[in-house]
Amino acid sequence: MREYGGEWQLYDLDVDRAELRDLASEHPELVGELSLAWQDWAEGHGVISFSDLVAMYEAKGLPAWQTTS
Numbered sequence: 001m002r003e004y005g006g007e008w009q010l011y012d013l014d015v016d017r018a019e020l021r022d023l024a025s026e027h028p029e030l031v032g033e034l035s036l037a038w039q040d041w042a043e044g045h046g047v048i049s050f051s052d053l054v055a056m057y058e059a060k061g062l063p064a065w066q067t068t069s
Helices: 028-044 050-059
Strands: none
Touching: none
């Protein structure tokens, strides 16, 4: 998982159900593999990126979501 614009996070939910220990830095190859799999799935299912969605709202003069925390 990841927050918009942030780094991917990786958790072992079998032992860390509260998602307290991010394992992404210990398993960068797995994060890369899962990131590519997610991107393939998203493209195949017509997922609109958040930045494209914000641009569409702004182009129509509608209020867009806040993109930073």
